[in-house]
Every structure is written in C-alpha cells, then in structure tokens.
Amino acid sequence: MTIYEVARRAGVSIATVSRALRGTGPVAGPTREKVLRAVEELRFMPSRAGVSLAEGRHAANGIVFPNLSGPYFTEVLIGYEEVASELGRSVIILSTKGRDAIRDLVRELAGRVDGLVVFGSTVPDDVIDELAASGLPLVLISHAERPGAVTLRSENAASAKALATHLLGHGYRRFAFLGAPYATGDDVDLRWQGVREVLGDAVTPVLTAEYTVESGHEAALRLLGAPGGPEAVICSDDEVALGAILAAEQLGLSVPDDVAVTGWDDIMAARHARPALTTVRQPMRELGARAARALDALIAGAGPEDGHRVLQTELIIRSSCGHHPPGGR
C-alpha cells in the first residue's frame, strides 16, 4: 500500500497525494476529496521509513536510563513521554541495566531519534562525547554541566543542608549517610556533600549495593545491629530509607524514638510508610517534562545549545525523623 496506489486510484499524481495529505501546497477542493476517499478506501498510511528518509528526521526521541525498577526513573519517564507525545514525537527507551554492549546500544538508539535524553552515570562519558560531537541534540539529567549539551537536575546540596540542619534541631549528634556507591557529581554525591558540610565528622558514609529497598535493608541491618550506631540515618533515597525502617523494626528499634530515618524523592510509598517518611520532594515528572521540552527546543534549533537548569525541591517533614510539637512548623 504505497502512495502510488493511492495516486492511481484517485487518478492523480503522487505529488498531489502528498500535498493533499500533508496540506503543503495548493490542492483543488474536488481533487482533495478524491484523494482522501482513495486514502480511506485503501487504508493508506505513509511509510514511516519513507517519510523519515525524505524529511531527514525521525519525529522520535530517545531516553536512556539505568533501569525502571523503582519509582524514580519511571516517574521521570512518565513526564517525558507525556510531553514528547504532545509534541508529536514517539519515545524509544533503552535500559542499560545488565547490558554489556551499552556503547553499541546507545549508538543504535542515536540513529533512530532526533534527540536523546540520558541520565547521568548510565553511559560512559566518552560515549556522551561521541554523541555530542556528532551534533545530536542532547539533554543530560542529573549530570554535571557540560558544553554541547543541556543539563537538568533537581537541587541537591541546599536541600541536604536543610535536612541536616533540621535533624540537628532534633538534637541528634551521631549520623550515618546510607546510600549506594555514588559517582562524583551525581545526585547522591551532591547530597552527601551537602550533608557533610553541615554535619562534618558527625556523619559517617555507609554504602549499599544499590538504591533499592533490599540493599537499604541489608546495609541498615549491619549498621544498626552494631553497637554505637547512629541516632539518625540519612538515606540517599526513599527506597533505601524504607529498607532501613524495615531493618530497624526487625532489630526491635523504634523509628524515630531509637533511630531517625530520612529519605529522598518523596515517592508514593514514603507517605504510606509507617512511620511516614521525612524526605526531600523532587519534582520527578517535571524533570521528565522539562527534559522533553528542552530537547524539543534543541531539535528545533531554538535557544542555546547548552545550559544548565536546576529544579527546586521541598523538604517534607513527616514523622520518621522525630517528634514535632503539634501546630509547630
């Protein structure tokens, strides 16, 4: 079912069919009618490959993330897909978790899209370099500022300081920062830096295997099971924090009476956990939506080719960090 068959059926040329269908160039009323009828009868849909080749664009965006296991990347993806779809662009996903030939996969993806969103730390930096050098529009989420790409992230250090300060206000003096191995400049690293700036040597870093409930659980069991444990555990994210709460419960420790626990992200489970989790809300969907818009602007050639944008967060005080006087703020 090609444009030629439609043209033949309508008794016109393929040029006319193309014009009638996409509204470019003049087409007489009756002619348009004939064409549309033929299209209808033949259930014609222009071949995407043909269009892409002729137009020199894909009308598709890519997104590269490490995995979709937790709510974080999923939420960002939701915001991204929604806006991309509104802008008439399909979205092609690529998860790097457990893949070995990441470089090839990313290259392949790059070949099918007009632009790419990449989460920091999912792709080796030289691959990013290659993409940027190729001129592909690029938006990096939670990645250090970088010429040749737009970078976008939520604020980390200031929120971390606010959180740490709040915990000091509760009277805690021995802290642990619980999270996965963080890479320099990634979100969790910045949170750690912020926390450390306020707490100094009062806070000890404790690594988990991953940013998951399971990992948080295991690490917290060890941390809280040993003597001289922390009075407050600042977790890299909500999932690790939920794991820490489980561990505390398992060890017969009360949260927050025996040990305070805080998270990050404000995923849905944070509000429903017991105790409800004190956390830093991060606008995850907004992050995805902004990325989609920024990428669109990049592709359209509007705006600067690089730049850095930081989205604000909000400290959400609930009950897992300690007791608060009713009516107090």
Add this chain to the structure above:
Amino acid sequence: MTIYEVARRAGVSIATVSRALRGTGPVAGPTREKVLRAVEELRFMPSRAGVSLAEGRHAANGIVFPNLSGPYFTEVLIGYEEVASELGRSVIILSTKGRDAIRDLVRELAGRVDGLVVFGSTVPDDVIDELAASGLPLVLISHAERPGAVTLRSENAASAKALATHLLGHGYRRFAFLGAPYATGDDVDLRWQGVREVLGDAVTPVLTAEYTVESGHEAALRLLGAPGGPEAVICSDDEVALGAILAAEQLGLSVPDDVAVTGWDDIMAARHARPALTTVRQPMRELGARAARALDALIAGAGPEDGHRVLQTELIIRSSCGHHPPGGR
C-alpha cells in the same frame, strides 16, 4: 556522512562497504580492513531510515499501556524491554492515559514497528481489528482470546477461587470485592467471577475510581466506615489493598483482627506493608518477556498466527488475611 563517502574514502563501491559492514557476501581481507578503517575515521553509522526502507523492516517493537503509574505495567515493561533488546529490537512506548486521539497515536506507532504489544482495554476494539487486518503482528496482554493475534495473560479465576477458599477457611462470612470498574473479560473481571463463584451472595462488589492506593483508600473509608461492613476485603490488586489497609488504620480497625485485606500481583510494597499483604503473585516481568518472544516469533513468521497462553500464579499467604498457626501451612 553516508555510505558513499565511506566508499570513496576506502576506494571501493558502496556495495562492498555494505557487505563488509553487515557481513553479507564475500569481502577480501585487505578490502575489509580498508573499509573498516574508513568507517572508523568517518565515524560512519548507517542511516536507520535508509536501512529500514531498504530492508523493509524497523527492527523495533511497540508497546501500548494505559499508564506507568504503578508497579504493574512498569514491571511488564521491564521484562519486555529486556528481551526485545536482546533480540536486537528497539522498544517504542505509548501511554494512552489522558490522551484523546488514541486511534491516531496507535496508527502512528504501528507505522514505526514490526509488531505491537497491547494491553487489554487500552485501545478500542475496532482499532485492534484494524491493526490485525493490516497484518501487523500483534500480541495482546490480558485480553480475551482473539483470532489474528496472540493473547497472553496470567491465570485469574482459579487463583481467585483458591484465595476465596482460603478466606472461608479463616471463618469469614461477609466479603467485599474492592476494585475499579472492570470490563468484561479483563483480569479483574475474571478475578471477580472466580471469587463470586466460591462466595456467592456473601461477597459484594465495591467500585473504586482507579486501581490506585488513593482510590482504594477512599472507597475503603466509605466501605469500612459504614455499619455492617465486611469481615474480609478482597481487593482487585495490591495498590487498592494498600489503600484499604490505610483506611482501616485510619478508622481504628485492626488488620486482620477487625477486617482482613487481600491484594493481587505481589508488588514489592506488598511484602513490606504492615501487615504484610496476602496476595496472588503474578509473573509480571515474565509476562513482558513472553510477550516479546511471542511477538518475535510472529514477526519471524514462525509458529501460528494466533493462540492463547495463560501463565500460572501463586497464592502468597501473609498476615493481612488473618492469623495462621505457626508451622502450619
């Protein structure tokens, strides 16, 4: 950067470049070297549109789901993407939630892929008809059997009966089935049918707005707040069940002492909830993985063009449905 420039640089024809790159047809050793060197120097990547047009295929699969808000669709997507990627196929996603021109979006998607996975009830049946009629390989998840497409789902009715029977064993006699408006033949409808078959008039259906914690919470507040409420609430899925547990707690009711609650799916939060949720485990990732493989077979032209496959589930007894003697089964 086209194949012509590579050919010129290597001093060969484009046919030789193509052969050297994709390993089809014979190429002399030294010639291959020259070509590969030119490719390297020019950072050549074949144009996806060109390849697709020439090959007559996209090497891409689509998947259509209602949303990615909860763990269910996300988990299926994880399994799907992983297998599709292994099979060398990109994954293009489409969320229908809140979209108005679903038909057009699906058509557009259909034009960019070699095959499509669609969750039941996300797309009007006549759109499915159109896709099937067009000959596009189609796998339907949690959709009624259907000629012209492979359908795939997890088992529902038998699990529902087992669950209901287990609850009867606890001695409960007044039940509610809590879930969103279900469509005939969808998963939740089949669960309801199974439950009803065992419990008869002892179970009352109660609708929620959606399959979400919030919806379950609201509906359960009304259900449990009224006099003569049920002794056990069988929920359509874990998220609704978590909402129900929240509602019970809020109303000062103990789960399971005052009211039992069960879920479905065994999402991660089910195990971590308090009380831990009795539920029916459904192999979500496996569902996605199977869909990807079935679609691949369909595209390859292997196997029958339609068929129905049902994946087994497992009843997971935890503490939200009542007390169990230690050591008992």
Add this chain to the structure above:
DNA sequence: TTGTATGCGTTATCAT
C-alpha cells in the same frame, strides 16, 4: 571478489 544499477516510499523542486 568487486562494481553497477535498481528499488524501497516519501518529500519537494521545478516545470507546465
């Protein structure tokens, strides 16, 4: 083993 030439399905330019 290598090259030539054609087709894949559009879009868009340029005549008419």
Add this chain to the structure above:
DNA sequence: ATGATAACGCATACAA
C-alpha cells in the same frame, strides 16, 4: 492547480 522527477541512504540482484 497539477505532474514529472530528482533526491534521501541503504541493500541487494545481477554482471563482470
């Protein structure tokens, strides 16, 4: 207002 035709970038049948 409409039609012929040249790209677009690649794969491949066929010749050499």
